[in-house]
Amino acid sequence: MSDLTVTILMPCLNEAETLAFCVRQAVTALRDNNVAGEVVVADNGSTDGSQKIATDEGAHVVNVPTRGYGAALIAGIEAARGRYVLMADADASYHFEHLPRFLPKLDEGYDLVMGNRFSGSIEPGAMPPLHRYLGNPVLSSIGRIFFRIPVRDFHCGLRAFRRDPILALNLRTTGMEFASEMVVKSSLAGLRMTEVPTTLSPDGRSRPPHLRSWRDGWRHLRFLLLFSPRWLFLIPGVVTFFVGVLLSLWLIPGPQTVGRWTFDVDTLTYALGLVLIGAHISVFAVSARVFGTQEGFLPPNPKFERIFNYINLEVGLLFGTALLLLGIGILGYALHIWHGAGFGNLSPQRMLRLTLPSATCFMLGVEAIFGSFFLSLLGMNRR
Numbered sequence: 001m002s003d004l005t006v007t008i009l010m011p012c013l014n015e016a017e018t019l020a021f022c023v024r025q026a027v028t029a030l031r032d033n034n035v036a037g038e039v040v041v042a043d044n045g046s047t048d049g050s051q052k053i054a055t056d057e058g059a060h061v062v063n064v065p066t067r068g069y070g071a072a073l074i075a076g077i078e079a080a081r082g083r084y085v086l087m088a089d090a091d092a093s094y095h096f097e098h099l100p101r102f103l104p105k106l107d108e109g110y111d112l113v114m115g116n117r118f119s120g121s122i123e124p125g126a127m128p129p130l131h132r133y134l135g136n137p138v139l140s141s142i143g144r145i146f147f148r149i150p151v152r153d154f155h156c157g158l159r160a161f162r163r164d165p166i167l168a169l170n171l172r173t174t175g176m177e178f179a180s181e182m183v184v185k186s187s188l189a190g191l192r193m194t195e196v197p198t199t200l201s202p203d204g205r206s207r208p209p210h211l212r213s214w215r216d217g218w219r220h221l222r223f224l225l226l227f228s229p230r231w232l233f234l235i236p237g238v239v240t241f242f243v244g245v246l247l248s249l250w251l252i253p254g255p256q257t258v259g260r261w262t263f264d265v266d267t268l269t270y271a272l273g274l275v276l277i278g279a280h281i282s283v284f285a286v287s288a289r290v291f292g293t294q295e296g297f298l299p300p301n302p303k304f305e306r307i308f309n310y311i312n313l314e315v316g317l318l319f320g321t322a323l324l325l326l327g328i329g330i331l332g333y334a335l336h337i338w339h340g341a342g343f344g345n346l347s348p349q350r351m352l353r354l355t356l357p358s359a360t361c362f363m364l365g366v367e368a369i370f371g372s373f374f375l376s377l378l379g380m381n382r383r
Contacts, residue, residue, distance in 0.1 A: 003036065004036050004037055004038055004081045004082040004083065005035050005036045005082055005084060006035055006036075006082040006083070006084040006085065006086055006099070006103065007038050007039075007040050007076075007080035007084070007085045007086070007163070008026040008029070008038070008039045008040070008085075008086045008088075008096060008099075009041075009073065009076040009080060009085050009086065009087040010022060010023075010026075010039070010040070010041050010042070010059075010088060010089065010090040011042050011044060011069055011072035011073050011076065011087075011090065012041050012043045012044060012046060012050050012054070012090045013043070013044040013045065013046055013050075013072070014046045014050060015046070015050050015090040015091060015205070016046075016049055016050050016053055017204060017206060018090060018091050018092040018204040018205055019041070019050050019053050019057075019090050020053050020057050021092050022088075022090045022091075022092055022096065023039055023041070023054055023090075024057055025096040025097065026039045027039055027057070027058055029096045029097050032097075033099060033100055035099070035103070037082055038059075038060060038082060039059040039060065040059065040060050040079060041054040041059045041060070041061050041062070041076075041090065042062045042064050042072040042073060042075050042079070043061055043062065043063055043064060043072070044064050044067055044071070045065065045067065051063075060079075062075055062076055062079045064076070067174070068174035068178075069174075070173045070175055070177070070178025070181070071174040073087060074171055074178075077163060077166060077167060080163055082163065083163060084103065084163065085160065085163050085166070086099060086158075086159075086160040087157070087158070087159060087160075088157055088158040089157045091203045092201065092204030092205075093126060093157075093200055093202065093203050093204070094115070094157060094158040094198070094199075094201075095158075095198065095199050095201070098115070098196075098199070099160075101196040101197070101198065102115075102159075102160035103160070105160075105194055105196060106160060106161075106162060109192060110192045110193065110194050111162045111166070111192050111193065112159065112160075112162075112166070112182070112183070112186045112191055112192070112193045112194075113159060113161065113193075113194055113195065113196060114151050114153060114156055114183070114193065114194070114195040114196075115153065115156040115158035115159055115196060115198035116151075116152055116153040116156060116196065116198065117153055117156055117198060117200040118152060118153055119152070119153075120197030120199050120200075121197075121199045121200070122199075122200045123199065123200065123201050123202060124202075125202045126200040126202045126203075127200055136153065136154070136155055139155065139180070139217065139220050139221060139224070140152055140153060140154040142224055143180065143183065143184065143224055145231075146224055146227075146228040146230075147184055147187045147227075147228065149183060149187045149193065150193060150194070150195075151183060151195055152195065153195065154179065154180055154183055154220075155179050155180070155220070156179075156195075156198065157179070158198050159182075161182075165189075165191055166182065168189075169182070169186065169189060171185065175216070175219055176216040176220070177216070177219040177220050177222070177223040179220070180220045180223050180224060181223060181227075184223070184224065184227050185227075188227075188298065188299045189299060227292075227298065229284075229288035229292065229298075230289075232285075232288070233281050233282070233284045233285030234281075234282060234285035234286075236281055237278050237282035237284070237285055238278065238282060240274050240278035241274070241275055241277075241279055241281075241282060242278070243274055243278075244271050244272060244274025244275035244278055247267070247268075247274070248268060248271045248272050248275060248357070248360075251264070251267060251268040251271060252268065252353050252357060255349070264349060265349050265353065265356070268352070268353065268356060269352075269356060272356055272357065272360045276363055276364070276367075279364055279367055280367065283371045283375075286375055287374065287378060289301070289304055294378065312376070313372050313373065313375075313376040316369065316371065316376075317368075319372075320364075320366070320367070320368030320369035320372065321365065321369070323361045323362075323364045323368060324361070324365035324366075324369075326361045326365075327358045327360075327362040327365060330355075330357055330358035330361065331355070331358040333354060334351060334354040334355055334358065337350075337351070337354075338351075
C-alpha cells in the first residue's frame with residue numbers, strides 16, 4: 001500500500017461518452033485540493049474503447065471479468081492504493097469536485113461518508129419521479145427502520161470510505177444491491193457513518209442507463225429483508241403466533257358473538273392455523289439468525305447468543321414432549337366423552353373444540369422437538 005490519501009474509483013461499462021469528462025474532473029479535484037491520490041476505473045468488459053480513454057486521461061484501469069456493478073466496485077476497492085476511496089458512477093451525474101466535502105469527515109474518524117442528494121440538489125431530469133418519490137425514499141426508510149442507520153439516501157452513488165474497514169466487511173453482492181450491502185454491513189459491524197449534501201445531474205450518456213428500476217429495486221428490497229431475520233421472520237412470526245393464541249383462547253370455551261357476527265369452530269380452525277404458521281416462521285427466524293452468523297453474513301449478536309445458554313437442545317426436547325403430552329391429555333379427555341356417549345354421535349362443535357387444540361399441540365410438539373435438533377445442528381460450531 002502506498003502513501004496515497006484517496007483513490008477515486010469509477011465502475012465502467014461502455015462509458016465512452018462521459019468517461020473522459022469524469023476522469024478529468026476527478027484529476028482536477030485531486031490537483032486543486034492538493035490531495036495525493038489516484039483515479040481508478042474498474043472496467044467491466046467495455047467494448048467501446050473506454051479502457052483506452054481512461055488510460056489516456058491518466059487513470060489506472062482494472063479489468064473486471066465478473067459482470068455487475070458490485071463486482072466492478074469490489075475489484076476496484078481491492079486494487080485501490082489510497083487510504084480512502086471515493087466512488088461514483090462514470091456517467092457525469094455526480095460531481096467529483098465535491099471531494100472536499102467528504103475528506104474532512106473521514107479525517108474526523110468516520111468510516112463511511114454518504115452523499116445525500118435530497119439534502120443537496122437534484123437537477124431537473126436527473127432522477128426519474130419513480131426513483132425520487134417512491135424507490136429511494138421507501139427503500140431508505142426500510143433500511144433505517146430495519147438497521148437503525150443514520151443515512152437518508154441509501155442509494156447515492158457518490159460516497160467515500162476508509163478502504164480497510166470496508167474490505168473487512170467481505171462484501172459479496174455483484175449487482176446494484178451492492179449499494180445497500182455496503183451501508184447495511186457497515187451498520188451491522190458498528191462502523192461510524194455520516195452523510196454530506198451532494199448534487200445529482202442528468203446522466204450525460206445518450207443510451208439508457210444500466211439500472212432497471214423494478215428489477216434492481218426488488219434486488220435492494222430482497223437484500224434488506226434477507227439481512228434482517230428479525231423483520232422478515234421473527235416479528236411476523238411472533239405477532240401471528242400470539243394473534244392465533246388469543247383468538248383460540250377466546251373461542252375454545254364456546255361460540256362468540258360480536259354484533260351480528262358469530263364466530264365458532266370454523267374461526268377456531270383458522271386461529272389455530274395462525275398459531276402453527278407463527279411457530280413455523282419463528283423457527284425460521286432463529287434458524288436464519290444462526291445460519292447467517294455461522295456463514296458470516298450477519299455479525300454475532302451477544303443477546304442472541306445468551307439465549308442459547310438457557311434454551312438449548314434439551315430444553316427444546318422437554319418443551320416438545322410437554323406439548324405432546326398435553327395433546328395426548330386433551331385427546332384422552334375427548335375419548336372419555338365419546339366413551340360416555342357409548343361411542344355414538346356427538347356434537348361436532350363440542351368435539352372440535354377438543355380435537356383441534358389436541359392436534360395443534362401434537363404438531364407444535366413435533367415442531368419443537370425436530371426444530372431443536374435442527375437448530376442444534378446449525379449451531380454446532382458456535383461454541
